[in-house]
Amino acid sequence: MKKITSLLACLILAAAALGPRAFAAETKNELAPDAKSAILIERDTGTVLYSKNSHEELPPASMTKIMTMLLIMEALDKGEIKMNEKVRASEYAASMGGSQIFLEPGEEMTVEQMLKGIAIGSANDAAVAMAERIAGSEEAFVDRMNERAKALGLKNTHFENVTGLPVKGHYSSAYDMAMMAKELLKHEEITEFTGKYEDYLREGTDKKFWLVNTNKLVRYYPGVDGLKTGFTSEAKFCLTATAKKNGMRVIAVIFGAPSTKERNAQVSKMLDYAYSQYTSHPLYKKGAVLAEAKVSKGDVRHIRAVTSEPVSVLTKKGVKLSNIKKTVKLNGHLQAPLEKGQPVGTLSVSQGGKMLAKTTLVAEKSVKRASWWQLFKRAAGMFAQND
Template structure:
């Protein structure tokens, strides 16, 4: 009998040893079991923490507006538009259906107000009005969107409009949407909009409009401050969310959940998993100078090479950071003109010989071409300099 009992215990222990890894894998895959596709990444490194069909091409619905907001933030950064600049609403923009702030033809709002309408209320009319302001027409703005998709190296996305309203051949993927969210978050000030739960437009008028964030996790999950929901009958319930806790920012994307409740629960589960399992170790802040680059024929002789984003290293909790090798490669023979934000170098971080971070370094300022007179004086000074 003892021999039989011993054999039963041995079989039980062997079963546990065999099944434990499988159980762990199943637990992980259950993070988004009720969605068509999903992904979880750490923002600074872009490292994938969870993946489910992340390259499947699906309708993104209003998550499309993440790219719309990227181009708006770039236009602000490049001083093509200002936050306090008035934007006029065309008849076409005012005719948009779906989520809207009910702009009337000819109505004007500031860029800041339009951005609040887009980020908080998912306003289709404000999205088109901003597209027309920046590019002249929605069609031209869509070309800019698809060019940015190409610039980011994304393969699973094609946009046909700026809103995400249903249209043939308009698609994206969980992976691409996560990378777009990563790009949008380079503009850290965007979370002042996407992280606001409620706000008002047309204040002090009889048409005061209450904005409530379509992303309820902004209110109910600590640390969530964006980014964008999406829903159409074809796309079902979608969400690209970001949260920051203890210095680590993660991005979770869900496509095709059956309900708002399921969508939010699965995103919350992914965020819980990230914060329970991983930790980031900051290396550099965004805008930190990592070198000086000489510029020829410019109105200034040198510029700083700045980090384009915050740089961190990701580890499992309890792991130590060891054997890191950082290298900075700056471009040579730079000639004016140069725009602020132009790539002028690259930062690479390796761990045990493997590249774990690769990020571009950008110009700290605009450099205009120097006038012939300035170049003459500069050359003359070289010849007359005392030895």
């Protein structure tokens, strides 16, 4: 009896010590009770704050367009397309059903207008038109989507189209969708589109078209500025949302909610939890110069290594940061040509041997291969110094 009493006492003391954590876990389990799967992450560090069946393969519906938009933004960065460039809608693109901006075959809109249609109105026709412009066909663009998913290390995603319209073999997971959203948000300007509640297309004509954001939280939840909703009868109500408050950006994903109301309520609850329990400590903005790397056979000898995304450290509220160690490691033997944005190293942030954040450093500018004359002059200069 004494042993049992002692054991109970120990259990009570242990429960008291772990009480807050146990309560937090119990609270988190109720964040998305009606969703098939869900995840909540802090964007900069990728820290998972809540997870429910987050690796289950499910139909993503129009949340597919997060990857579509990512490839569009990357094409813009590479100069493959420009915002003011006009894109022509093919007969196939104009034939897309579901959400659309009612493109007519042969109709032209700028990349910016197409992006508005995709980001705000979830336009299937605009998504296909952009896919055809960038890759030549929807099929070729889908191949790029799957290659990009693989490059991101996503193991539970496979795309069959750029729209999310129902088709066998088209699936993703809450975790994978959060990682796609994390990557898309490296392009901070995307929220200028996804964060708008309403806009217009074909202004100044008798076909003026009113765009209303399918993500109502951009209007009703302070700080929400994206990213993408989804609905089909198979997928039910889905949402990948992002919000930024007090310098902290989080991403919340819901798959398979029974209604719009439940979807929005549960995402709101996840966001409330993140902002009530955690604090972000910003360290660097995107593009911060952290080192200078040597480049072999380039038209310049050095390139500045910059942050590819905002860098911050996440803690529970009330926890102070101290003795933070920042380590920059540059890739060995960088050789021209280098593209702007190409990885050239890493930044690691740790505390007491524990990794808090890790991010890629990229080339600030492109570096062309040096001409034979530049290489000759350098070699001559080296010989002169050795004399």
